[in-house]
Amino acid sequence: MYSVSGYREMIADRIRSAAYLESLRQTVRADSIVVEIGSGLGLFAIEAARLGARQVFAIEPANVIQISREIARVAGVADRITFIQELSTAVELPERADVIVSDLRGLLPLFQQLIPSIIDARERLLKPGGVLIPDIDTLWAGPVEDPDQYRRVSSWDDLAEGVDFASARRVVANTWWKGRVRPESFLSTPQSWATLDYKKITEPDVQGKLEFVVNRNAQMHGWALWFDTNLHGKVGFSNHAALPELIYGNAFFPLIAPVDLMEGDRITFRFRADLVDDDYVFCWDTQIVGPDCENKADYRQSSFFGNPISATQLIKQASNFVPALSEVGKVDRRILELMDSHRTIEEIAAIVFAEFPTTMVTKQKARNQVSKLSREYAR
Numbered sequence: 115m116y117s118v119s120g121y122r123e124m125i126a127d128r129i130r131s132a133a134y135l136e137s138l139r140q141t142v143r144a145d146s147i148v149v150e151i152g153s154g155l156g157l158f159a160i161e162a163a164r165l166g167a168r169q170v171f172a173i174e175p176a177n178v179i180q181i182s183r184e185i186a187r188v189a190g191v192a193d194r195i196t197f198i199q200e201l202s203t204a205v206e207l208p209e210r211a212d213v214i215v216s217d218l219r220g221l222l223p224l225f226q227q228l229i230p231s232i233i234d235a236r237e238r239l240l241k242p243g244g245v246l247i248p249d250i251d252t253l254w255a256g257p258v259e260d261p262d263q264y265r266r267v268s269s270w271d272d273l274a275e276g277v278d279f280a281s282a283r284r285v286v287a288n289t290w291w292k293g294r295v296r297p298e299s300f301l302s303t304p305q306s307w308a309t310l311d312y313k314k315i316t317e318p319d320v321q322g323k324l325e326f327v328v329n330r331n332a333q334m335h336g337w338a339l340w341f342d343t344n345l346h347g348k349v350g351f352s353n354h355a356a357l358p359e360l361i362y363g364n365a366f367f368p369l370i371a372p373v374d375l376m377e378g379d380r381i382t383f384r385f386r387a388d389l390v391d392d393d394y395v396f397c398w399d400t401q402i403v404g405p406d407c408e409n410k411a412d413y414r415q416s417s418f419f420g421n422p423i424s425a426t427q428l429i430k431q432a433s434n435f436v437p438a439l440s441e442v443g444k445v446d447r448r449i450l451e452l453m454d455s456h457r458t459i460e461e462i463a464a465i466v467f468a469e470f471p472t473t474m475v476t477k478q479k480a481r482n483q484v485s486k487l488s489r490e491y492a493r
């Protein structure tokens with residue numbers, strides 16, 4: 115969930131915004147139907163309307179949509195923009211779009227439901243031959259020497275005398291973060307490891323393998339990952355470290371431990387991104403081989419280990435687990451049953467307060483829970 119200032123920062127990234135606006139100028143015609151998925155403050159929807167689109171559908175589940183309605187009204191284009199507060203995957207439109215524009219990325223395009231949402235929009239909301247913006251995102255990786263970034267891992271080594279924090283260090287070494295790398299940090303020329311062609315993509319899981327030859331004697335601390343985009347035709351932008359920094363930045367994936375490298379060493383990089391529930395689990399394997407084929411490192415890392423989870427929680431997710439509803443679950447089930455178009459929130463709260471006095475200890479607690487489920491599930 116972004117703050118209003120967060121949406122402002124996206125628009126304030128001039129390189130990103132200019133590229134998106136140019137791609138709209140190249141694709142929106144008088145009479146176009148345009149859909150913006152994840153419209154935020156509505157800049158791209160407003161631009162599409164200004165370019166003459168007959169109808170624009172601005173789809174955004176977050177409350178920021180209320181502000182974008184007002185901005186569109188002040189811009190004088192509200193009559194041609196239909197704002198829909200929903201996830202695009204839950205929306206039916208009266209007609210299919212000529213252009214669908216979105217920026218659902220996080221630091222990388224491998225973010226939450228971006229790929230399933232674009233696949234769904236392409237299949238259900240886009241005319242045959244219609245334009246998707248972005249068109250293609252390309253994922254890049256390069257091995258880097260970056261002791262400053264790596265402090266986040268190595269600082270656990272001497273944290274407190276007499277206490278070994280190796281378990282905490284291991285968690286952090288299996289975590290990735292936003293970190294700007296310097297172009298001179300690369301130990302070999304970066305390469306692209308996957309291409310997301312939104313016209314064709316059918317699966318959210320992505321993987322790639324790269325081979326690098328080290329170009330100087332140095333220490334390796336991790337991997338820098340980023341993406342380039344082709345929004346439409348030749349219009350796009352890149353998050354390469356040598357270019358001006360954009361809002362997305364670079365992702366830094368640390369090694370378990372730094373490795374001393376010699377020029378000519380060979381590094382094999384394997385990367386997997388698997389969408390699990392609502393977000394990705396990333397796995398990055400690093401194998402480093404010296405001149406006589408001796409193994410210098412063979413690390414297998416995963417963001418799964420960067421998220422400590424108790425055995426109890428894991429067992430509850432196993433496919434052979436037989437779940438039973440907790441007391442809180444029973445209350446929620448009852449509230450959902452009672453949301454049958456006949457009772458007010460106050461009436462439902464009174465019933466569950468009477469039926470579950472040990473869980474719903476006050477009427478206010480019952481009211482809050484009913485309101486919460488109403489916000490989430492009521493029509």
Ligand SMILES: C[S@@+](CC[C@H](N)C(=O)[O-])C[C@H]1O[C@@H](n2cnc3c(N)ncnc32)[C@H](O)[C@@H]1O
Pocket residue numbers: 116121124125151152153154155156157158173174175176200201202203216217218219227231
């Ligand atoms: C990175 S912001 C982009 C905002 C604005 N389009 C811009 O580029 O300045 C992504 C927005 O997409 C919304 N979003 C994510 N998935 C969505 C979906 N499937 N349908 C509609 N909106 C979605 C989020 O709530 C968020 O506001």
